[in-house]
Amino acid sequence: MAHSNALMKQKQKNSFILSFILIGIISVMEVISVWADGNPQKFWWINILSNYLGFALTPWVAFILGAAIGGFRKSKALFYIFVAYDVFLAISIPFGWIFGVSKDNIYFRGELFGLYLVIYMLGIVYLLFEIIHLTKKYQNKNRLLPYLIFLLLVFGTTIQVINPDVHVTWLCVTLLSSIYYIYCNELWQQVDGLTGLLNHKSYLNTIYTLNRDAMLLVFDIDRFKEVNDTYGHQMGDKCLICVADCIKEVYGDYGLCFRIGGDEFSVLLFHNTERIESINSAFCDKLTDCRKDIKELPLVSIGYSRYYKGDNIDDVIYSADKKMYQFKKRRKKECSQ
Template identity: 30%
Template sequence: MTIRSAIDQRVRQACEINRFEHKDQVLRFAAKMATVVTIVADILNLAAHVSLNALGLLPYALVPAAVVGLVISTVVASVLTFSVVYVIGLAIHRLTISRAMFERLSRTDMLSGLLNRRAFVDEVSRAPQDASLVLFDIDRFKLINDNYGHDVGDRAIVMVSKQLAAALSEKHIVARIGGEEFAALIVELTPTQRLALVERCRQMIEASKVGDDVAQLRVTVSAGIAERGSHDTFQSLFIASDRALYLAKASGRNRVVHFDPIQESMGKTSE
């Protein structure tokens, strides 16, 4: 393996494991590579002096010539290698930061700061079976926009987003999946505890203000919840949660309804 291929391999490895996320990592990597290349250069330099001396081609005494050669190879190899690797490392560092920022932006809803629909679906696909999917919908959102303006509507979305993010810790997944629609996957609790947590979210939103200038406005949400373990696909789970949300809306809004497949089948039979 040549020096060039060795450097190329190390840089590739560094990129693959995101070793260049911070500038101090770039500095350490450049120093390490400069040390390795310098040692190799010094060994080759010394070997060349010994070989030339053995062949009688060295015009100077071996020891002084070797010392001078080692000094030159050490300085040139260390400075040149460190400079080149550090500059390349900084470029990779900037690309890494840009890529991370792009990935974050591509997964984030700009207004709410929550995950967007695509990112939520990706996260749910990797989530455990023992979880609940919740769909939230702001009640009478069109009337809020019509009566108070779209700016107040946006502020209502932001308020609901903040309350959901505050109530649902990082172990849960929460996203804005539509205009006034939100979704959450709640994990690591019993079904009863998950239902209670969703009810707490509803109460927190109901008790919150959009702003002092619209103090008379009270924003509420309806929610439908279904258990992931009862459904084979995300589409089936989503449909169940959506049906529960529809029942919450039809039952007067500002409430949480849990999808019950037994009641659902009984309702269809009675029809």
């Protein structure tokens, strides 16, 4: 399913596939360790190996899922910590520091069992921060989900710490990965692939279910076709990304930002609507700063209209579009004088 997913980049696909493979291995090792525990001594090495792989691999699932979002470069330090932990875990086996298996082939926890919990939770916290960053980056409304997932894992881990005979940690990790995969799929379906803003489908779903007061803004890049024809589509894409970044940076804290067409954008402003003029001015200043690096960046026309709960949203869109084209026409006239 992850392999054939067209919404994900190849690195993200590989991360999910690897995490699911690890979960499969961990699940098998969990079953084997339960079966081997207490059996004749000839199964001692199987008990040791299955427990080692379970303890060693479980923290990596959260790490790999987090790295799928944030990238490996941002998590190098954590990678080396996990590698060092796995090496220490292997060295500690004869001494039973983290876990051990007695001569009677009975599993027991060592005095440093807490180190495993620390490493495990370190991976979970890392994943939590990456999910929070992802939801903010892509303006996802369901921002409670990461915390619910985190609480689920803490709950499951606490149960297993209190009662070692209840094997639920791997089950929680499996559930986490499945929920996370579904969550990311849903998230990327709502996002424009080029700019990272919410896409046209998200825009339509949002405005036609709007049940609160808001300010609707529309943006159109002036003479964008000329940029594509003169400098090529690569420069055109660069300009689109730059405009989208400016929109999100200026308006993102106050509402939702969308790409609704080739060179058209929209914002639904829920907060600070009374400061609309100063916010628009800040956006124009931001574009001016960007032109120091991208001289080909065109001007952007803006129109806006206030929406009150119960208004006809199509009338509000028409009003905002009309103001935007009036703005464009007025500026064109000023430039020609």
